[in-house]
Amino acid sequence: MLMVTDITAWHGSAQILFGVSLVVRPGEVVALMGRNGMGKSTLIRALMGLCRIRSGSVTWQGREIHRLPPYRIARLGIGLVPEGRQVFPTLTVRENLLAVAANYGQLEEPFTLEHVFALFPRLAERPGHLGRELSGGEQQMLAIARALMINPRLLLLDEAGEGLAPLVREEIWQGLDHLRRRGLAILVVDRDIDALLRISDRLLFMEKGSIVWQDEHPFPCLDSSVKLRYLGV
Numbered sequence: 001m002l003m004v005t006d007i008t009a010w011h012g013s014a015q016i017l018f019g020v021s022l023v024v025r026p027g028e029v030v031a032l033m034g035r036n037g038m039g040k041s042t043l044i045r046a047l048m049g050l051c052r053i054r055s056g057s058v059t060w061q062g063r064e065i066h067r068l069p070p071y072r073i074a075r076l077g078i079g080l081v082p083e084g085r086q087v088f089p090t091l092t093v094r095e096n097l098l099a100v101a102a103n104y105g106q107l108e109e110p111f112t113l114e115h116v117f118a119l120f121p122r123l124a125e126r127p128g129h130l131g132r133e134l135s136g137g138e139q140q141m142l143a144i145a146r147a148l149m150i151n152p153r154l155l156l157l158d159e160a161g162e163g164l165a166p167l168v169r170e171e172i173w174q175g176l177d178h179l180r181r182r183g184l185a186i187l188v189v190d191r192d193i194d195a196l197l198r199i200s201d202r203l204l205f206m207e208k209g210s211i212v213w214q215d216e217h218p219f220p221c222l223d224s225s226v227k228l229r230y231l232g233v
């Protein structure tokens with residue numbers, strides 16, 4: 001289980017996170033939403049060790065991780081699908097995947113190329129294409145597939161469906177749903193509230209660096225006034 005307790009983080013002299021707490025358990029999808037600039041990416045980066053946590057704590061499987069560097073956090077079985085995907089542009093699809101392959105989460109049935117290709121058949125059709133030759137949707141699938149190749153038990157996804165066509169997004173949501181059923185813990189940032197309501201166990205809204213509202217499946221408290229207030233939709 002991931003347990004985040006009252007963490008704060010700064011960018012330079014500006015405080016961005018103001019005491020964020022949340023949990024993500026195995027087999028759960030937790031969705032984080034909020035308008036632009038509210039601190040969602042900062043939170044994801046902080047969990048991955050890419051932005052320093054100044055106070056509070058993060059424990060993963062009972063162990064404190066908030067002072068570890070990113071590579072150590074990855075080795076504890078935490079996979080990141082970063083904002084903007086960041087696939088290796090000059091490596092092929094196959095090389096992007098094999099470059100990071102490891103069983104950091106010590107899964108009994110680790111993900112292989114075959115597994116991730118089965119999850120995202122579009123990638124299976126293009127193993128020799130370079131990262132930069134892929135469409136946005138294919139790059140997003142590759143970014144998720146690459147994160148799976150470290151065999152994480154926790155997956156962090158920042159803007160998972162951003163800028164993608166609805167059908168491609170649907171493939172990604174189905175992929176996450178499948179991973180959840182395999183027992184992965186998933187924390188996903190996105191703005192596709194309808195999709196997130198379908199696949200999430202919990203929905204968190206962030207405003208100005210704090211979690212200001214949350215609800216659990218089947219989201220009895222979520223109505224249009226809440227959406228308008230926190231998402232502007």
Ligand SMILES: Nc1ncnc2c1ncn2[C@@H]1O[C@H](COP(=O)(O)OP(=O)(O)O)[C@@H](O)[C@H]1O
Binds near residue numbers: 014016035037041043
């Ligand atoms: N590298 C940075 N340096 C300074 N300020 C930053 C940096 N990255 C983000 N910020 C600021 O932190 C706040 C939160 O940003 P971010 O976490 O990216 O929000 P979100 O992902 O919710 O859009 C914003 O006010 C943004 O301007």
Ligand SMILES: [Mg+2]
Binds near residue numbers: 040041083158159
């Ligand atoms: Mg962001």
